[in-house]
Amino acid sequence: MKxxxxxxxxxxxxxxxxxxxxWRVYAASYSYQGSQIDPPAxxxxxxxxxxxxxxxxxxxxxGKLDLIFFGYTNCPDVCPITLTxxxxxxxxxxNQADNVRFIFITVDPExxxxxxxxxxxxxxxxxxxxxxxxxxxxxxxxxxxGVFQSSHxxxxxxxxxxxxxxxxxxxDAQGNWRMTYPAxxxxxxxxxxxxxxxxEKG
Numbered sequence: 001m002k003x004x005x006x007x008x009x010x011x012x013x014x015x016x017x018x019x020x021x022x023w024r025v026y027a028a029s030y031s032y033q034g035s036q037i038d039p040p041a042x043x044x045x046x047x048x049x050x051x052x053x054x055x056x057x058x059x060x061x062x063g064k065l066d067l068i069f070f071g072y073t074n075c076p077d078v079c080p081i082t083l084t085x086x087x088x089x090x091x092x093x094x095n096q097a098d099n100v101r102f103i104f105i106t107v108d109p110e111x112x113x114x115x116x117x118x119x120x121x122x123x124x125x126x127x128x129x130x131x132x133x134x135x136x137x138x139x140x141x142x143x144x145x146g147v148f149q150s151s152h153x154x155x156x157x158x159x160x161x162x163x164x165x166x167x168x169x170x171x172d173a174q175g176n177w178r179m180t181y182p183a184x185x186x187x188x189x190x191x192x193x194x195x196x197x198x199x200e201k202g
Contacts, residue, residue: 030196033189034170034179043171044144048105048131051118056131059175065100065197066171067190070147070164072108073120078166078183080124085168087125088187089194097127099173099198105131107149107164109138145169172197 043058043066050056058066067086071079086102093100104121106112109132117130132138142149147165166183168190178197181190 032179032193032196034181034185034193036179037177040172040176040178043169043175043177044141045175046141046144048133048137048141049114051114051121051130051132053114056129058171061101062175063099063173065173065194066103066169067100067194068103068105068145068169068171069167070105070107070142070145070149071166072106072162072164073112073116074108074159075162082166082168082183083121083124083128085185085187085190086128089190090125090127092188092191093194096195096198100194102128103131104128105141106138107142107147108151108162109133109135170194170197172200 045057045059047055047057067089069079069082069086071082073079083104086104090097090100090102102125104117106117112132114130114132117132121128121130141147148163149165150163151160168181168183168185169177170179170181170193172178179193
């Protein structure tokens with residue numbers, strides 16, 4: 001009886017080892033579809049104001065995956081497309097979305113108040129975190145993430161366009177900048193990458 005119990009114990013350990021090895025091979029064979037930062041670099045920390053008027057610090061909830069996009073609420077094209085991508089990715093992730101933060105940072109602080117951002121994001125997904133601040137608060141963040149921003153001159157101060165970078169930045173659960181996506185990236189590819197990074201975390 002004792003030898004039988006020992007047999008099952010050994011069998012169980014071998015099975016677990018094979019499962020673990022199989023997972024390691026599977027994980028190693030996956031090719032991320034974004035533009036990878038190799039080696040990953042520590043993501044610059046920052047504190048800005050969210051759409052509820054509360055301070056938001058990137059590192060405060062370390063352990064979650066962050067997708068970060070820089071845009072503005074009056075953007076006519078790439079920004080609403082990206083926010084729609086955010087909503088699709090979040091919905092597709094289901095319960096896994098609890099481990100991901102979808103962040104939108106303005107490049108137009110003169111018009112994008114917290115209230116304006118909150119109203120705008122409500123048309124896409126209220127779980128998206130919208131961040132604003134004064135120009136002096138935002139400029140170091142833009143610089144740290146290599147974001148280009150330039151407003152078109154206009155006689156009408158309420159209506160003007162802002163040229164800006166349009167990539168999505170991915171910061172992993174350890175606070176490392178892992179990869180970027182172009183704005184036109186297929187949302188299903190992002191879902192696949194995010195799911196694999198969450199498995200790395202787990």
